[in-house]
Amino acid sequence: MNYPFLRRPAGRSFRLLLLGSLIGAISAGALRADDRVAVRAKASPEYAAWKFGSGTVKNESYVFSQGHFYGGATHDAGLEKIPFLDVVKSFARDLVGQHYYPADTLQKANLLITVDWGVTAVAESAAEQTGQTNPVGVADTDSARRESIHQMAVTERASNSPSASVQLMDRSYEATRINGLISDANAQNLDQKSQGLGLEANASLVGFDDDLRADNQSAFGTPQGSLLRGLLTEERYFVALNAYDAQKYLKTKELVLVWSMRLSMRALDTDFRKGVSFMSAAGRASFGHKTDSVEMKTPQIEIGTPTVVQPDAPQSK
DSSP states (O other): OOOTTOOOOTTSOOOEEOOTTOOOOOOOOOOOGGGOEEEEEEEOHHHHHHHHTTSSOOOEEEEEEEEEEEOOSSOOHHHHHOOHHHHHHHHHHHHGGGTEEEOSSGGGOSEEEEEEEEEOOOOOOHHHHHTBOSTTOBBOOOHHHHHHHHHHHHHHHHTTOOOHHHHHHHHHHHHHHHHSBOOHHHHHHHHHHHHHHHHHHHHHHHTOHHHHHHHHHSTTOOHHHHHHHHHTTSOEEEEEEEEEEHHHHHHHOOOOEEEEEEEEEEOTTOOHHHHHHHHHHHTTTTTTSOOSSOEEEOOOOOOSOOOOOOOOOOOOO
16 A cells, blocks of 8 residues: 555664553543644555454554654744653544554554654745845845754754755755845745645645645646645644554564554644644544545544453454
């Protein structure tokens, strides 16, 4: 099965978080209409048939692995300070809905679930990026912001996870620093490239990429494509889960992806801690399943502690 957005963490030591006592009660307020959660789920057909096809949903165990944090382009203290354990505890609660339960060790687990989280970085126009404020191209750059973007780009390159939008913005700042001027034609070209790469990178992070490809291939576009492009004009909080066959990994060190999920919601005026609970609840019915496209959901938070049952013996799918 093709997963175009899969980021393989091969060669990295997995930091396993075992969540035996983390499933608990969480309350939540109502969401505004424009704060629905976007849900995109994928699953191997063979896995889905094994998990759900017999009329009885199979019990499975898992361990979480800390993935990559995406800090975006603006300071967000609530996002930056949340511990990884707080990110995943809502998912431990809601995964139970599809018969997924925490394991004591990786050796006892059916699945190794890596979790990436963060916020998208919305590309500004070239004029905003370079500080261009008049028609003759005299730049009045914000040195603090330029340095922040540059440091972000350097950090991403050092961790071998450069995002296209940040790297392009860094190159535009560097060109401005060296040349001092930028022409209107270059600004327009940079604007198109930056926004195009930023849209592509963000679409992949939040799981909009397949729907936008379908929109591009349609002669007149699609309502879904228009909706999703509109959502990407603002920063979005997201959590991405990739579930690998744990027993296969233990035997061969090969990461075999069996299901994945992308969840996202509007970041503006949203507290990330509450947003995680909303996103997790929105995905409750889709963990391990496949959605045909991005689905927009208004989640309902269930309060209470679920009963943990004994998972089936680990086996490769």
